[in-house]
Amino acid sequence: METDRSRYIKCVKRIVVKVGSGVLTEDNGLNLRNVRSIAGQICKLIQQGIEVLLVSSGAVASGVKKIGLQRLPDERPKRQAASAVGQAGLILEYEKAFSRYQKKVAQILLTSDDLSNRKRYLNARNTLYTLLSWKIVPIINENDTISVEEIKFGDNDNLAALITLLMDADLLIILTDIDGLYDQNPRIHSEARLIPAVAKITKEIESIAGRIPGALGTGGMLSKIEAAKKMSSAGIPMVIANGKTSDILIDLMSGKESGTFFIPKDIKLNSRKSWIAFQMKPKGIIHIDDGAATAVTKRGKSLLPSGIVGVDGEFQEGAPVIFSKDGKILGRGLVNYCAFDIRKIMGLNSNQIRERLGQKPYDEVIHRDNLVITTD
Ligand code: GLU
Secondary structure (H helix, E strand, C coil): CCCCHHHHHCCCCEEEEEECHHHHEECCEECHHHHHHHHHHHHHHHHCCCEEEEEECCHHHHHHHHHCCCCCCCCHHHHHHHHHHHHHHHHHHHHHHHHCCCCCEEEEEECHHHHHCHHHHHHHHHHHHHHHHCCCEEEEEECCCCCCHHHCCCCHHHHHHHHHHHCCCCEEEEEECCCCCECCCCCCCCCCCECCEECCCCHHHHHHHHCCCCCCCCCHHHHHHHHHHHHHHHCCCEEEEECCCCCHHHHHHCCCCCCEEECCCCCCCCHHHHHHHHHCCCCCEEEECHHHHHHHHHCCCCECHHHEEEEECCCCCCCEEEEEECCEEEEEEECCCCHHHHHHHCCCCHHHHHHHHCCCCCCCCECHHHEEECCC
16 A cells, blocks of 8 residues: 655654553563664654654563562552552663763653643643753653553553644654554464555454554553554554664654554644543533534534533533434534533524523534544
């Protein structure tokens, strides 16, 4: 398939590179050769004028080895404690590796809660922008020691996708220990074939990815595909490639066809809209009819009360919600009315709102500026 990668790559000014535990660790702990190689390549790219943010795994895996545990513990507190041990060593080795090129690094630990809160989201962004302006390399990881199920990013592939959106980066590169997405698990099937480009993430792609688990980290191929979906909907390209291949970042950025390239949709979401689409946790669901679905998805209109047929959940004015038709999620938005009021005005024309509520602060339930379509 002709991907025309170079068309995307040559416009790239800022990238997020995510490196998985399988690249960064080996039997005895951190794989220092790979840590140095990644650092060296990033410094070369910075010299070429590209801004780079690094999302690095490897804390848990290297911590486990440093403590001398035989295998990854099942208990969460033990994994969290292992990550605390591993993270210190990880940053130390990055610091040493980058200092060979006179580059400074900064450690950023985040939870998904940090990015779903608008104020903390903006704070994180300002900090990262400041580091980039100082030419310091931000090294980001999930704050594993305090992340529990509800506040976990799930995995660093997802975290890297959210950072790409947060920072308006032009490309996400995910480095793993295999060459990209294969049509079957290459660790088991020697005849597995690499898929060089993906134009659309279909059910088939998802099911292929679901059969290729990660060797060490928590993500595997499926979480990379989840990240690719976010990138594609925001109009940002993504590559999965082998972080153990020497000069892989340099090659990719010179347009070489390595790994699997995910061609994005032909749109560009601004960072506020991608925050609405991907960072906020929805507080409810608004069910809409055919007419409203066409108006918002095809004609770029706001969502009016007349097209609403049901509301699930209790939420306040300003809350993030999902809207769907016949059970299919169409998009997300911020509501102008609380759930209680939407139930009262659904099905009505906007000029009947005042009569029903005693006031009419807005015509729309979700204004189009606060609405993002996430379906095809
Ligand atoms: N945050 C974890 C670590 O540093 C890795 C999570 C992942 O591999 O996705 O070990």
